[in-house]
Amino acid sequence: NCVQYFIPECEEQLQEIQQQREKGLLYGIPVSIKDHIGHKGHLSTCGLVKFLGTPEQEDSVLVKVLKRQGAIPFAKTNVPQSLFNYDCSNLIFGQTLNPLNHQKTPGGSSGGEGALIAGGGSLLGIGSDVGGSIRLPSSFCGLCGLKPTAQRLSLSGINGPVDGIVSVPYALGPMARDVDSLALCMKALLCEEMFQLDPTVPPIPFNEEVYSSSAPLRIGYYDTDGYFPLPPCMRRAVHETKEALQAAGHQVKVAVVSTRRSVKEMWDHQHQIEVYRSEFITQWRELQLDVMLCPVLGPAFTIGFPGKLLSAISSTMLYNVLNFPAGVVPVSTVTEADEEELKIYRGCCDDLWDRTLKQAVEGAVGLPVAVQCVALPWQEEMCLRFMKEVETLSRAKRAA
Known part of the structure; x- marks a missing residue:
């Protein structure tokens, strides 16, 4: 269908x-x-x-x-x-x-x-x-x-x-x-x-x-947004991609990002969104970043679970609120080791949300694992250029 x-x-x-x-x-x-x-x-x-x-x-x-x-x-x-x-x-x-x-x-x-x-x-x-x-x-x-x-x-x-x-x-x-x-x-x-x-x-x-440039990039990264912890394989994907980018000659530095302002606040108050966006861009420029590497929600959920976990989309929703260009590139697949680590996953509080996420992503061995690539507003070409670099490095690793 x-x-x-x-x-x-x-x-x-x-x-x-x-x-x-x-x-x-x-x-x-x-x-x-x-x-x-x-x-x-x-x-x-x-x-x-x-x-x-x-x-x-x-x-x-x-x-x-x-x-x-x-x-x-x-x-x-x-x-x-x-x-x-x-x-x-x-x-x-x-x-x-x-x-x-x-x-x-x-x-x-x-x-x-x-x-x-x-x-x-x-x-x-x-x-x-x-x-x-x-x-x-x-x-x-x-x-x-x-x-x-x-x-x-x-x-x-x-x-x-x-x-x-x-x-x-x-x-x-x-x-x-x-x-x-x-x-x-x-x-x-x-x-x-x-x-x-x-x-x-x-x-x-x-x-x-x-898009065609080959100049080294200044890349920020984070493996959690501090709001909704993602499955172990997604954090692994970010770290493996970060290491590959560093090995290729790019400058990578950690960036601390929080969505601890609630999404409800942002939807209710346009002014707060504008203030938050300005703060985010100020921090981005202080770190002198070209692009950002971060997690995306995944791997694929079992049918029926997305409706139970709306708050899990904080990893992507952030860049709709900020109105930044953001793309996704597959870099790996779920391994048996990821599935074993998922068994001891406790998320943030080991509460209903965390337990439901664990159920949603179980049984995903072999399914794709991706990362998210982000650039400043109106810089789609830079975002795509970064995505291309991530794609090239991940394909080279899989072929090795």
């Missing part, structure tokens, strides 16, 4: 682009899109019955730009009901399974994208992220995914069950099996066509020089 339905017009579009002289950067590439990304003549249900029977009257700006760049939107993918969950199930299309382990969820809310790409059914997908909805499926399914700064890509023509959430803005972003595919997608989308169709998008084209 990762695909809600296929877009039959894609075959006609393919015939049309073959007649064009100019071939876009995504020429002929089939692209899957998340349910609520508007495509003319098709539904954007958000997993809700009330949106059935009301097809979109025109393409969203993002779909228009994808088509202009030669991409072929060919399928719409499944989401959880209302989008506000990081599982992937609704009463219309049912439960989406993780293709790597059918007892596990693919994550959400871009869970259909995660499952379809991980299962080999799509090369490139477009998801959205308001609390980790690109990064969590990428972590659970072993993919690369990027949440840009909100408004770096146009949100015009994107639907949702709730309007007016401004304290924590959502963003559209790409998901794929490798970082180069994410970079190519961003380069294609950040074009004059998008800037003309949606003047609210800052006219900042993709900076290839930053």
Whole structure:
């Protein structure tokens, strides 16, 4: 149930682009899109019955730009009901399974994208992220995914069950099996066509020089946000990645980060968010960082558990609140040693939350383990460049 339905017009579009002289950067590439990304003549249900029977009257700006760049939107993918969950199930299309382990969820809310790409059914997908909805499926399914700064890509023509959430803005972003595919997608989308169709998008084209740079990076890292302790394998992933980056010549220093201000406070008080964001950036600059390495929630949860552990998304939600670009890169897999260590996991307080997390991630040997890579606002190219470095080093380690 990762695909809600296929877009039959894609075959006609393919015939049309073959007649064009100019071939876009995504020429002929089939692209899957998340349910609520508007495509003319098709539904954007958000997993809700009330949106059935009301097809979109025109393409969203993002779909228009994808088509202009030669991409072929060919399928719409499944989401959880209302989008506000990081599982992937609704009463219309049912439960989406993780293709790597059918007892596990693919994550959400871009869970259909995660499952379809991980299962080999799509090369490139477009998801959205308001609390980790690109990064969590990428972590659970072993993919690369990027949440840009909100408004770096146009949100015009994107639907949702709730309007007016401004304290924590959502963003559209790409998901794929490798970082180069994410970079190519961003380069294609950040074009004059998008800037003309949606003047609210800052006219900042993709900076290839930053992405292609090989200069050593100044990297901060932390292995816990001090709010919700993650499973042992996720902390291991951060430390192993840190050591690989140091060995490659990058400067890595510990950064102390806390989300001890409650997420509820941040949602209730926009001013507090602005103050917190300013404090965070001040600390970042005092440490003279280029990027940040940190954990992401994972490995994949057993189906049904995301709804019991909303507070566990603090690792991703932080960068929605701050509105920083953040991406996920798989770096390892869960080992038998990780599973043994999980048996003595006590979390922060050995309370109901900690015990529930332990149950959620049990039985994950062989499933992907990822890390999160973060940059300052509007520096998607730097974030991708860091992700590429992490990907290269982790692949080299696995091949050794």
